[in-house]
Amino acid sequence: MSEASTTAEGGSLKDLGTLRAKKPRSLWSDAFRQFRHHKLAMAGAIVLVTFILMVIFGPMLYSGPIRGIDFSIGYESPSLQYPMGTTHEGHDIFARIMWGGRISIAVGIAAMLVGITIGTTIGATAGYFGGFVDSALMRFTDLFISLPVLPLLLLIIYLFRDTMRDNFGILMGNFILIVVVIGALAWMPVARLVRASFLSIKEKEYIEAAHCIGAKTSSIMLRHIMPNVMSPIIVAATLAVAQAIITESTLSFLGLGFPPDVPTWGRMLNDAADFVAIHPVMVIFPGAAIFLTVLSINYVGDGLRDALDPHRTV
């Protein structure tokens, strides 16, 4: 904002022509510009992208034993051959972290999508229609907020794990179950946020104008109101990924997430817990992977919050 206006004020009239020729700045390009100023958020984004590329392409470039048992290569310290050492069973920790990262990050993103979809739908419906629909949905949201999340997660996963495994296979069954349950217990803040935004935006004059030209309800909700609610949703979504990764790791750490032969980061720490004293690398590397991922996502979320807030222009 400041850049454009100072040139317009300071320059002569003929500069105006060149100004107009410039590409118009959109909300998103402004946000990106703002985001780049947030050093830690940029660092977070770089770390995060590196991690994502690593878990996608890493296993194709680097392979080591991740399943089966070979005690002859157990308890190796980090070396050229095994960059992060090996576990007590002779699994390559580096290779496991990349494989496990695929699942941990995928769970985070998928659970976020589930949560954001439920939250946005409920929040938008409640906020837009108001009245009875609103109070019913908000009561429902309040009920979910009062549920004890971790005990319920443990309970549901424990009870339904076998059925899901029989129906969808050991990996997919667990994945679907964990993603759906984490998402279904995490949508409430998003619903409240979206509802509040819908409540205030639907009273704006441009929405009234949209009603007057005969816009359909669905198009008012999706095309006129939604874009203005996107910024808080994006921030919430980013932070939800971090939260979901922590939740999945917690479940796996408690032994109720993925089965032992699926090396998610939490599961690796579960295995490592008994070897803290003898072989610390088993704890340090998977733990650091969770920590760095979550920290970077949180910093990216923080940066996005600042960048997408139109009141804060530097």
Place this chain on the structure above:
Amino acid sequence: MTRYIVRRLLIAIPTLIAISLVIFTILALAPGDPLSDLALNPAVPPEVQQRLRASMGLDDPVPVRYVRWASSLAQGDFGYSFQTRSPVSDLLVQRLPTTIMVVGSAYIVAVLIAIPIGVISSVKQYSVFDNVATTLAFVGFSLPTFFTGLLFILLFSVKFGDWGLPTLPSVYRSTVDGEGLEALWNRVRMMIMPIAVLGMFQAAVLTRYTRAAMLETIHQDYVRTARAKGLSSRVVVFRHALRNALIPVVTIIALGIPTIFTGAVVTEQIFRVPGIGALLITSIQNNDTPVVMAITFIFSILVVFFNLIADIMYGVLDPRIKYE
């Protein structure tokens, strides 16, 4: 105010009923059966199994079972544990003190760390102290407790020993060696790590809230007026700004109590603390339905109760809030 409290209490009751319904439905929908172990036992003939099922009311329709369960729950009867055959309430009474002790001390530590740091951070915004504190808080709440717990064990129980320093025990035991002061000291040593792990995480969350709340009040007009009057900066910060900033912080503290209880599930698992969280995990693994339901329900009561407390405290602390 009294009318508001009564009304809020009345809303809490249907919430609890709804929660109990949710928990019960999940269990009713779940495949598997508390007597499935029995079915695999060839020594028990099918007729006996049938009679056992009937006597336990397992063949009744779900609504009947719910009403029976809920009505005895309302009378404080949690049923009997499948595993130990003792009343669930006995198990809870046995385990709760340890958990409350650990969780309570952790929370007090967290509040004692978070509020001063949050206040100093906001008063000296953008100073070195503020930057360090904000970064540490950010790191603290991105560090999952199970990782910090394991790191603590690695550092204080293992490495300290290697370096010839006094170590902390990595496993919590219900019996302690020694007598008198020595026993007390041993008990304290066992509790330091679980409390530190839980407390650090909560402190990180609370510091962020305190700082944000303080920053909001410190820039308000009445605070500037107080400064303009020539009041000392200590009076301005503590008497004018902090008291108002604490309103949202206190509610967050109340709302955080149920979370720290569930956080204890992880901590108790790492340090083998024989509390209610560890009981939950073992009961889930042993298919001990009555215990699992009781603990899950107790956690829900905690959430509802502290939501209520937070609401009421908000009203008491902030006279601007009117209840109709």
